[in-house]
Amino acid sequence: MESEYAIIGGGVVGLSVAFGLIGLGRRVAVFDEGDGAFRASRGNFGLVWVQSKGLDQPAYARWSRKSAAAWKPFADELFRETGIDPALRQDGGYSIHMSEAALAATLADYERLQSRLGGERPFDVLGHNALKREEPHIGPKVAGAILHHQDGHVNPLKVLRALAGAVRRKGAGVRVNSAIRSVRPGRGGFEIESVDGTVHFAEKVVLCAGLGAPALAGALGFKAPVRPQQGQVLITEKIDRFMNRPTDCIRQVDEGGIQIGASKREVGLDDRETLATTAQLARDAVDVFPALARVNLVRSWAALRIMSPDGIPIYQQSKTHPGAFFVTCHSGITLAAAHARFLPLWITGDEQAPDLSVFSEARFDVRAA
Amino acid sequence: MFERLDPSGGRPVVFSFDGARVTGRQGESLAAALLAEGFAVLRHTPVSAQPRGAFCMMGACFECLVEIDGRTVQACMVAVRDGLVVNRLGPLADRAPGDNS
Numbered sequence: 001m002e003s004e005y006a007i008i009g010g011g012v013v014g015l016s017v018a019f020g021l022i023g024l025g026r027r028v029a030v031f032d033e034g035d036g037a038f039r040a041s042r043g044n045f046g047l048v049w050v051q052s053k054g055l056d057q058p059a060y061a062r063w064s065r066k067s068a069a070a071w072k073p074f075a076d077e078l079f080r081e082t083g084i085d086p087a088l089r090q091d092g093g094y095s096i097h098m099s100e101a102a103l104a105a106t107l108a109d110y111e112r113l114q115s116r117l118g119g120e121r122p123f124d125v126l127g128h129n130a131l132k133r134e135e136p137h138i139g140p141k142v143a144g145a146i147l148h149h150q151d152g153h154v155n156p157l158k159v160l161r162a163l164a165g166a167v168r169r170k171g172a173g174v175r176v177n178s179a180i181r182s183v184r185p186g187r188g189g190f191e192i193e194s195v196d197g198t199v200h201f202a203e204k205v206v207l208c209a210g211l212g213a214p215a216l217a218g219a220l221g222f223k224a225p226v227r228p229q230q231g232q233v234l235i236t237e238k239i240d241r242f243m244n245r246p247t248d249c250i251r252q253v254d255e256g257g258i259q260i261g262a263s264k265r266e267v268g269l270d271d272r273e274t275l276a277t278t279a280q281l282a283r284d285a286v287d288v289f290p291a292l293a294r295v296n297l298v299r300s301w302a303a304l305r306i307m308s309p310d311g312i313p314i315y316q317q318s319k320t321h322p323g324a325f326f327v328t329c330h331s332g333i334t335l336a337a338a339h340a341r342f343l344p345l346w347i348t349g350d351e352q353a354p355d356l357s358v359f360s361e362a363r364f365d366v367r368a369a
Numbered sequence: 370m371f372e373r374l375d376p377s378g379g380r381p382v383v384f385s386f387d388g389a390r391v392t393g394r395q396g397e398s399l400a401a402a403l404l405a406e407g408f409a410v411l412r413h414t415p416v417s418a419q420p421r422g423a424f425c426m427m428g429a430c431f432e433c434l435v436e437i438d439g440r441t442v443q444a445c446m447v448a449v450r451d452g453l454v455v456n457r458l459g460p461l462a463d464r465a466p467g468d469n470s
Contacts, residue, residue, distance in 0.1 A: 240459075
């Protein structure tokens with residue numbers, strides 16, 4: 001078994017990269033660990049979100065916005081390829097604030113970033129009354145919101161399914177239940193050994209294995225300093241149209257339920273939810289939308305974010321093993337369009353490749369005092 | 370349509386469904402009583418507006434949803450009783466305020 005590019009990781013990140021490489025005419029094989037893996041792609045919140053990204057790193061803000069701007073044609077392409085509609089709605093999203101002070105502080109952050117990025121500001125500040133005109137169900141405790149016009153959301157499970165279907169349809173193998181034991185240089189490329197002993201040869205390898213990456217990274221010369229961060233999500237029964245746009249913690253999904261999220265817990269590789277977190281998320285959501293107190297929760301789950309030390313993606317070509325690439329990020333949905341359309345140009349060394357040097361692992365090197 | 374196996378079984382109990390006076394039998398679930406009285410369609414789905422009614426009768430399928438005291442409940446998991454006020458699911462804002470305390 002041979003391929004030009006082996007993608008280690010069959011989540012949204014790996015499949016987006018695979019989809020893009022196939023689009024450039026490359027022969028690709030994808031290896032997916034299986035349902036026992038910690039799958040951020042199956043548990044995430046589904047936002048295509050830019051407003052809070054890169055406040056201290058304008059290059060990350062630009063990269064997120066570039067991806068957000070590419071999402072509509074990307075979603076259309078997935079639909080054409082597979083008949084699966086990722087349910088992209090991208091007509092803005094809110095960060096909700098419960099005090100004037102919090103709203104002002106966030107606005108100051110956003111304006112500081114915008115002055116570094118230049119150009120017209122893509123957001124508006126809505127006081128309580130203006131927000132109430134947009135979202136009639138907000139409660140009296142809400143001070144206001146920032147409505148960012150590039151934000152939106154998708155159905156992340158449909159994105160995952162469409163990507164997997166499209167990659168298969170385009171002729172790439174997606175090997176499931178294929179956890180990788182080791183990736184080692186050999187025969188002028190890389191030998192990729194599955195836990196069942198199967199060895200696959202690839203000329204190049206892209207490590208997109210999320211929380212599984214650190215175990216494989218060292219042998220390829222990467223540091224892969226990622227850690228799990230738990231987030232919990234609640235979903236309610238399906239109700240009639242209740243919200244017009246998503247917030248960063250509450251959204252109405254295309255299938256009618258209200259999804260509530262945004263908890264952050266540092267508990268290692270533990271994806272069990274807690275009742276205390278469920279209660280806190282529910283209380284916070286009812287503060288924003290009091291009518292939710294009358295809506296039944298039907299499910300909750302926790303999943304693990306893949307966090308780098310500064311929360312920003314890592315894109316690194318191995319210095320010791322040319323042809324090995326490491327790709328990781330926390331925002332695999334937001335960045336899916338960039339990973340499918342622009343990142344493959346960097347991986348293939350195209351002259352149109354974006355400059356991703358700020359996303360190198362070198363930023364984590366300890367410098368001499 | 371559905372008929373009761375034992376038309377004389379159980380004491381009659383009177384409840385309301387969407388404003389209509391409905392007579393069920395003591396010991397029946399609300400879903401069974403509504404089916405027996407000819408209410409096959411209990412709601413329309415929020416996104417695609419397709420008709421839905423009682424199906425599994427055992428709490429699994431969540432198709433028989435109705436509103437009681439401002440909350441969504443499965444009609445198959447509620448016993449009928451005199452004076453029970455049952456409504457079809459409507460927009461959240463139109464529901465009875467219920468007890469949110």
